[in-house]
Amino acid sequence: MPNAIVTGATGILGREIVSELGKDPKTWPNVYALSRSKKEDYPFNVKHTHLDLQGDPKQMAKELEHVDAEYVFFTAYLAQDDEDDATKVNGDMLQNFITALKLTGAAKKIKRFILTTGGKQYGVHFGRPKNPMHESDHWLTNPSYPSNFYYRQQEILKKEAEEVGFEWAVTYPNDVIGVAKGNFMNLVSAIGIYATVCKELNQPLIWPGSPHFYTMFDSFTDSTLHAQFNTWAAFEPKAANNAFNVVNGDIESWQNLWPKVAAKFGLNVPDKMFNDKDLANEFGDDGLIMPLQEIPPISEFAKEAGLVGSPVNRQSYVHGKLDLSKWAQRNEVKVAWKKIAEREGLDREALEHATWGFLNFVLGRDFDLVISMSKARKAGWTGYRDSWESIEGALERLVGEKVVPAFK
Template identity: 55%
Template sequence: MPSAIVTGATGILGREIVFELSKHAPQWPTIHALSRSKKEDYPSNVIHSHIDLTSSADGMAADLAKVRGEYVFFAAYLQKDSEQENWDVNGAMLSNFLEVLTKTGAIERVKRIILVTGAKQYGVHLGAPKNPMHEDAPWLTGSQWPPNFYYNQQNILHDFCSQHGKEWTVTYPNDVIGFARGNFMNLSTALALYALVEKEMGRGDELVFPGSPAFYTGFDSFTCSKLHARFCAWVALEPRAANEAFNVVNGDVNPEQFAPAEASVSDLAEKPPVEVQADELGLRGHEVTRQSKVEQQVDLVNWSQRDDVKAAWERLADREKLDKSAFEKATWGFLGFVLGRNFDLVISMSKARKYGWTGYQDTWDSFESVFEDLEASGVLPKKS
């Protein structure tokens, strides 16, 4: 029976991969969960080890001397202040870890390495992409585009697997709906806290959509972290998925709606990613090829720093005995970006379907499930 190695095992995506595999102990009798922190209680078939992927390969090799697995799930990620730093740090973490596999001899047993990336693959952080997004879209390389660390990681992985005769698979999730203990870097936490504090301040009946008026009736494709974990378990063992990359989203396309004051507007890249394919798609001069923007009816970063908002959170947290650090650590800028994009994100699951994937997750159910997890962890109040 196969064994697994999962890096980033306490993150929103890595955590769920560990739990998904551990539920099937006869199939996955041993899972090595690797993370910088050790804040999870895992089932008995999970061996949890503390490891810092930014440390030297030699140091990690000594700590991981006995770690072996046929399938490696690399879900570790560090967010830095610039795209070049993201390129350098996240590329180095993957390179160092792959070097560790060779130093310890673990690479001899490895059959496939699954790399978790994201929809930045399509430049969704730069502006409007070509919709729907397919895995064969051109990479945004060249001096007119900022460095994309997902390209760096994939090139590192491709070269390594070619050199060692191993298989690889890459996943592209988007706008992940998930939970990780003590990790508030997700849109679900910020979204829930925004609604709760607005209600505490007496505005719950007319909750203002804080993002772009255009995106209020637009569309997004979300990824439930639990669905992504099930996909990873499936794709690891699917023979046809070797050396392929796949979009992984819920399978529905949802409008970002909840009552529609524009507080801020910021420009994204001068040319959006779709402009690369404008001629072949007959879109030259079309509105979608113009510079994309992030429009916020409520600037969530500024909102979160207001005295009246902070006071409302303090009252709510004291009354309900909530984790007070959640509000300060919530990623307000990320939520503002997700809701403020003035363009659609429609991500195709056709390729995965053709390879046999049948998974689906209702996005609203995903949010409800994560909110229940946040309630259980003391971030949100219990339902009355």
């Protein structure tokens, strides 16, 4: 029976992997959950170990002296404002962690090392990607782009796997739906707070993002489904030394999801939410217009696809009818949240800690995101989630985390 190591154990994806392994002590008798802090109780087969992945490998080795496992699940991630900084910080964390395991001798025991990355693999943060996105799509090398830390991490992993002698796998989740205690880096927490305040102010649930993206398509990843994929990838022979997209398997649009969010909170969506001015992206002081990279990722595939000179190669933007970062600072919003938190016993700091800039980006893009699951299906993966059920389930879990009030 194998042991497992999970880094980033308190994050939205790491937490679910720990939970999934913790439910099966017969298969996983020892699960080492590594993070800088412990935020919840674990099953008896899960052992928390403090670890600062930004530390020196020798110091990490001391903290990992009694930790070894056949399977490693690396989900740790540290956000940075600058992409080049993100490449250095996150690449160094992975490299130093593996170096620490080599210093303790634990690296020799590893059979498979599974790295979690994400949709940035395809440059979705740069602008319009090639759709659908496939794992075989070449990496983006245009010198106008900032560095991509997922590329550096994968290069490190493959090099170390070859030198040490273990197998590897990489996952590419996108727009993750899930909940982690005290972790607001997820779109559902911010959506839930936004809807809660709209209800308190007796306002309809106005779509704050791009009028264009409202009817476009997105691919989501349920955090529990991603955890199940990781356990599948740990043992599946066809997963060895391969990277996989991991999304729910449906293709959704907010024109379908947003009215369901409204109904969940007992709110309405106005029947005339957009006008000609909105569709022209001419927003006032409360709106948002943010250019992405001048050359979108689709342009790197333009020649082979016959799209040279096509409008799809134009610069992409993040648009918003409402800049949520500014909205969260409005006095009426702060007063309303304070009232709600006191009345319902909610986390008073949730409004401030929610990642409004992240939600601006997720809802404000002016391009589709369609991610293929064909490679994983061909390898034998059959997991699937309905994205609305994922969102609704996450909203219900936020009630228990005291982020939104109980639904009536």
